[in-house]
Amino acid sequence: MKKIVFKPDLCTGCEVCALICSYVHLGGFNTQRACLDINHFTKGMFNSAQFCEQCEDAVCSEVCPVDALTVDKDKGYVTFDAGTCIGCGKCEEHCPFNMIEVQPETNKAFKCDMCGYCVDYCPNDALGVFTK
Amino acid sequence: MRYSPYMGKMLKINLSEKSYEIIPTPKELIKEYVGGKGFGVKLYNQYIESDTKPLSPQNVLFFLTGPLTGTIAPAFRSCLVTRSPLTNTWLDSYFGGHFGQHIKYAGYDAIIVQGKADKLTYLTIDDDNIEFHTAYELEKKKISETTEFIKNNHSLDYKVACIGPAGENLVRYAMVTCEPMRQAGRGGAGAVMGSKNLKALAVKGTHLVEVANNDEFLAAVNSAYQELNNSDAIKSLTKEGTPSSIPFAQNIGMLPTENYKYGQFEQSEKLESKEQNEILWQRNFACSGCPIACGKVGEVSKGKFKGLKIDTIEYETLGLIGANLGIGDLNYVIKISKLCDELGLDTISTGGSLGFAIEAAQNLDLSFLDNEKLKFGNASYLIEMVKNIAYRSNELGDILAEGVKRAADSIPGSEDYSVHIKGLETPAWPPRGAPGMGLALMTADRGGCHQRGFPVSYEAGSEKWQGEKLSRLSLDNKAELVISLQNKMAALDTLIKCDFATSGISEKSYLKMLETAVDEKFPDNFWQTLGAKIWDETRKINNKHGFTKEDDYLPKRFVKEPLPDGPASGHRITQSDMDQMLDRYYKLRGWDKAGNIK
Secondary structure, three states: OEEEEEOOOOOOOOOHHHHHHHHHHHOOEOHHHOOEEEEEEEEOOEEEEEEOOOOOOOHHHHHOOOOOEEEEOOOOEEEEOOOOOOOOOHHHHHOOOOOEEEOOOOOOEEEOOOOOHHHHHOOOOOEEEEEO | OOOOOOOOEEEEEEOOOOEEEEEEOOHHHHHHHOOHHHHHHHHHHHHOOOOOOOOOOOOOEEEEOOOOOOOOOOOEOEEEEEEOOOOOOEEEEEEOOOHHHHHHHOOOOEEEEEOOOOOOEEEEEEOOEEEEEEOHHHOOOOHHHHHHHHHHHOOOOOEEEEOOHHHHOOOOOEOEEEOOOEEEOOOOHHHHHHHOOEEEEEEEOOOOEOOOOHHHHHHHHHHHHHHHHOOHHHHHHHHHOHHHHHHHHHHHOOOOEOOOOEOOOOOHHHHOHHHHHHHOEEEEEOOOOOOOOOEEEEEOOOOOOOOOEEOOOOHHHHHHHHHHHOOOOHHHHHHHHHHHHHHOEOHHHHHHHHHHHHHHHHHOOOOOOOOOOOOOOOHHHHHHHHHHHHHOOOHHHHHHOOOHHHHHHHOOOOHHHOOEEOOEEOOOOOOOOOHHHHHHHHHOOOOOOOOOOOOHHHHOOOOOEOOEOOOOOOOOOHHHHHHHHHHHHHHHHHHOEOOHHHHOOOHHHHHHHHHHHHOOOOOOOHHHHHHHHHHHHHHHHHHHOOOOHHHHOOOHHHHHOOOOOOOOOOOOOOHHHHHHHHHHHHHHHOEOOOOOEO
């Protein structure tokens, strides 16, 4: 499986990652709507970050009543099918990292699909893709 | 016309009535004034009367965003407009960080604050859920304590703008701090917040900032990124931040030293980036959406103030708190800067006020001016003085909290030591040795400010004006240069650009980003025309508040006393120089000979 990894020493807190994430997936900019969190100065002078863990034993996938979330080992991440999603919010309720949320505009969940825009746009190379 | 990238709404808060109203952002306002400073002049005229006292409930605070604020376009900020308690006229004070972006995410182009709360209050704004909270736990709390309290009690997702004790005590140069560590520093907007019993505002929200032409917008953003990547000036800001200006200012003899008396400081090397890097900086820090990351944060690693955490000590602070107060020990400059940050004081005006007090103490025999302790370089005593100003805790602190202009009025014989323009203490670019800079300071709309146009780079730096190198001390073409720079800056402040980013991003790129975001074409001379219109508007405001040509003159120090040191030694900007430049400047602007809009 893959996941986004974060180098706190290189992160300047500009949140370009969150800006491009919300833009590419939701059609507009709002750092708080991205499926990643950058938290300023939560570790002294350093920021902390949370990205989707792309769990192999994924609770979001387990609780989804319509199988819209799948641990896809070939693709290397937890895939999401918007067509199937009924917007029940069970995934949002159970994800311990707050990395999946039902969107008010569409009533569909939104999670990281490993598109890689955040990694490409980070001006400081603070993000990368880890593959196990 | 569609609203994107505007939010289409403004939030109007009435503190006296604990009420709010959500009003549409007028489309004519967008069309005519774009955003930021443009919105500011229009709203100022609409809301603020000639007899509105800056510290009265009738004064209004406008938190303004620009069309590109909150997007991925590089380095856009936000601004505060109000009537300044320091200058008694127009004030636009800009801040980076993340607070302004979140005003837009909450769904607003602007927040308009009117009235006065009966008790110290803070506001939480979460989309259209607006709550008024009594802030009795926050009374006289420092900036970091206030920010943490609100975030911990409500949500870490909030971004907070607040004042410290200085704002509550109506220090006329108290600032508003916008999380994290970015300030609307100049002109006393913090005192206006204090006068309204408003300790803080916290915002968050779920709205998306959309742009009109997605692909074209991203292409325009990418090309602005390229320009930033290709700029040496930007590379230097990323590496060293603004302290890289110390050796430049020292070499050209424009580093304010001992209340602007000298232009060179013998200990300037100790204030350079190398020293800060060694004892303080740990890593780079950026505002929202900014690839430059001029901020350098860290923890003091050794010495008396070991463990103190702070952002870059900026050039202006190094100039005004360091050289201008004769302090060469960077540790003390850091300590005083941290105090100013936490108490909510503008370091430029604080350094100007303390420099004035020291010179007055050394030359006048007055009981409350302790000339044994009030000395250039006596940093440990100056630390106490900063607290006395913020808390108005002794007679001198109380006088200096009023700013240099009013302090000179209340200390007999001190007039010659007061260095300000229109009541705003001048920045760390004293103009002897660069008359264009003199003219820029004289005519800056909010008073003595270097950010409305910065001719120094053309006069004493390597920048060329219309393909030619200007003669440093000559008056030729200086009015033309100043007007062009002021128009450009005023226009780009409708987008609320970051000053630093303008060293990399071209006017063409700024235009392209705006055009693709709003889906409209603008003429090539758009910025100059818009800037000139706004500059006329702020002049009209100054005229309305009684400002005349007299108020455009430089302080005596720069007019009567030749610069004693540096490469421009012997130079001053004489009365005749000032009149010659102003005549030309007014004429080119189309103003009358007295500097009034015809």
